[in-house]
Structure formats: C-alpha cells, structure tokens
Amino acid sequence: MSNPKIDIIIPCYNEHGRLPILSFTSFLTAHPNAHICFVDDASTDESLKMLQSLQQQFVHQITVISNPVNSGKAAAVRMGVLHCCDQNTAPVLAYLDADLAVSLEECYSFLFALDYGKKFVFASRILKIGSVIERKFSRFVFGRIIATVISNILDVKVYDTQCGCKVFQKELGLLLFQEPFISKWLFDVELFSRILCEYGKENALQIMDEIPVKQWIDKGGSKVKLSYFFRLWYDLFLIRKRHKVNYNYSNP
Numbered sequence: 001m002s003n004p005k006i007d008i009i010i011p012c013y014n015e016h017g018r019l020p021i022l023s024f025t026s027f028l029t030a031h032p033n034a035h036i037c038f039v040d041d042a043s044t045d046e047s048l049k050m051l052q053s054l055q056q057q058f059v060h061q062i063t064v065i066s067n068p069v070n071s072g073k074a075a076a077v078r079m080g081v082l083h084c085c086d087q088n089t090a091p092v093l094a095y096l097d098a099d100l101a102v103s104l105e106e107c108y109s110f111l112f113a114l115d116y117g118k119k120f121v122f123a124s125r126i127l128k129i130g131s132v133i134e135r136k137f138s139r140f141v142f143g144r145i146i147a148t149v150i151s152n153i154l155d156v157k158v159y160d161t162q163c164g165c166k167v168f169q170k171e172l173g174l175l176l177f178q179e180p181f182i183s184k185w186l187f188d189v190e191l192f193s194r195i196l197c198e199y200g201k202e203n204a205l206q207i208m209d210e211i212p213v214k215q216w217i218d219k220g221g222s223k224v225k226l227s228y229f230f231r232l233w234y235d236l237f238l239i240r241k242r243h244k245v246n247y248n249y250s251n252p
Contacts (some may be wrong), residue, residue, distance in 0.1 A: 003034035004061075004090040004123045005124040006111060006167070008104065009080035010074050014036055015098045016045040018219075023052065027104040028061045034108060035089050039080040042070040062088070072184030081177040082147045085170055093173045097164035099219035106213055119172045120195060121206040122188075123165035126212040135218040146232075150189050154196060154239045159210060182242065183235035193243040 013021070030032060038055075040048045048066055055062040065083055069074060076097045084093055092114060094107050102123050113121045125143075127133045135143075143162065150161050166188070168176070176194050181187035196204045 002028070003033065005033045006092045006094060006108060007035045007037055007084045007090040009037045009077055009084065009095040010037060010095065010098050011076035011080065011095070012043065012098050013041040013070065013073075014045045014047055014048055014126045016043070016047045016050050018150065019047075019050065019098055020100050021050075023100055023104060025056065027108075028058050031108060031240075032061070033062050034104075035063070037080045037089075038064045039067065039076040039078040039083075040062065040074070042067050046106075052180060057099075063176040074181040074184050074187035078177045078181065081122055081173045085174050088170075088187050091170050092167065093170055094165070097207060100218050101219055102163065102165040102213055103215065106215065107167060110211060112210050113211060114169065114192070115168065115208070120166070120168045120191075120211045121209045121211060122161075122167070123163045123213045123216075124160040124210045125163050125216045126159055128212055129159060130214070131218070132215040133177065133213075134216070139218065140232075149236060150192075152193055153189070153236065153243060155206070155217065156192065156201065158192065158218070162194055163213070163216065165213070182238045186235050186239065188234065189236070189239055192243075193239060193246070197243070197246040 010013055023196055024036065028036065029150075036058075038051045040051060044101055048064070053066045063083070065079065080095065084090070092111060094110070096102060096104065106123070110121045110123070125133050125135070134140045143160075146162070147158070147160060151157055175198060176191050181190050183190065187219075195208065199207065
C-alpha cells in the first residue's frame with residue numbers, strides 16, 4: 001500500500017443503519033492512498049461495532065477511535081484531527097459528515113487546490129449550472145441568514161462556512177485544533193476566526209479557497225436539536241467576542 005495522501009475524519013454518533021457503507025468501501029478500494037479516521041462519539045446504538053467491522057475489511061486504510069463521553073461534533077472532529085496529526089498518517093487532513101452529503105470523491109478532488117499554494121479549502125453549496133444542491137427551503141433560508149451574520153462577525157465575505165467538508169494541510173490542523181471550541185456545532189466559524197487571527201485578513205484570504213460542490217444532498221436525520229436554535233445565537237455572540245479580542249490583538 002502507498003503512503004496515504006489524505007486522512008478524512010468522519011465524526012459518528014448513532015449512525016448504525018444510516019452510514020453509507022458501500023460508498024466507503026467503493027472509495028477506499030478505488031483510492032488506496034486515502035485513509036479514513038472514524039470517531040465514534042459515544043454512540044448508544046451499534047455504530048462502534050459496525051465501524052470496527054468495517055475496519056477489519058480495510059486494516060491499513062481505516063482507523064476507529066472512540067470518545068467515551070458524548071461531546072458533540074466539534075469535539076469529535078478535534079479528537080480525530082489531533083489523533084491523525086499525532087500518528088502522522090497523511091500530509092493532508094479533511095473532515096466530512098457521516099451521511100456523505102458531500103461525497104468522498106469530491107472531498108478527495110479538493111486535493112488539487114492544495115497543489116496551488118492553498119492551505120485551507122472548503123466546500124460551498126453555491127447553486128450553479130450543472131450542480132445538484134438538494135436541501136429543504138427552510139434550511140436554505142435559515143442558512144443564508146446565519147451566513148450573513150457570520151460574514152459580519154468575521155468581516156470576510158464567505159458564502160458558506162457550514163458545509164461539512166473542509167480540507168487542509170496537516171500543519172494548519174495542528175494550529176487550528178489545538179484549543180477546544182466554544183460551540184459544539186458552529187466550530188467551523190471558529191476555524192475561520194482562528195485563521196484570520198493567526199494570518200491577518202490579507203494573508204488569510206491568500207491561503208484559503210472556497211470551492212462550489214458539484215453535488216450536495218440533504219440526507220435528513222440531523223443530530224442538531226431544534227432547541228439549539230436559541231443556543232446558536234449565544235454561541236455566535238461568544239465567538240464574535242473572542243474573535244474581536246484575538247483579531248485586534250493579533251493585528252494592531
């Protein structure tokens with residue numbers, strides 16, 4: 001087996017019966033230089049056993065780690081990134097949602113952008129000719145409202161911070177994921193904040209790239225509870241507060 005070019009972190013919570021197993025097996029068979037790190041976030045169903053069974057089929061391409069206490073998506077992704085950095089499995093890391101609303105193949109294709117000096121590449125659900133974006137209208141409208149708020153917080157025009165596909169150099173992963181996140185679900189916003197604070201706006205825009213996805217399909221079964229709608233605004237307030245302090249400190 002060749003050395004992995006990319007390690008894709010997949011956070012999982014109660015994904016038994018929902019995880020698209022065939023998509024994972026097909027991808028790994030076609031891409032022997034890809035590695036996947038599943039992070040089970042203390043699932044209460046048979047998810048962990050399912051992931052371990054899948055690992056036995058791809059011993060050299062799959063790692064399964066388990067969080068003993070359910071801590072949310074942010075902590076699960078962070079756990080996976082730090083594990084992959086510590087194991088030095090691949091020079092490029094990524095994370096994807098377990099339902100593969102963005103496919104593994106499309107995530108893998110983002111590697112090309114890193115060959116042109118980019119360090120952080122993220123998928124964007126921009127509807128354009130030839131693309132397939134399937135999501136509920138209510139989620140689209142709410143997403144645009146949140147995106148506008150986020151752009152104002154960061155003072156950067158980003159169309160879609162929340163699409164669950166990010167690809168980045170391992171060295172940047174060590175920097176971005178060293179500290180725990182404020183929010184369990186809006187940690188993507190904190191990632192952008194950390195990049196801006198570390199590099200400054202002008203340099204940050206040079207190392208990032210927003211790439212429209214060819215296909216994004218809402219699979220349903222979101223783990224985000226409706227009650228989080230109220231917590232979300234408080235999380236954004238805390239992120240804005242920290243961003244302003246850190247950004248002003250880093251960019252006098």
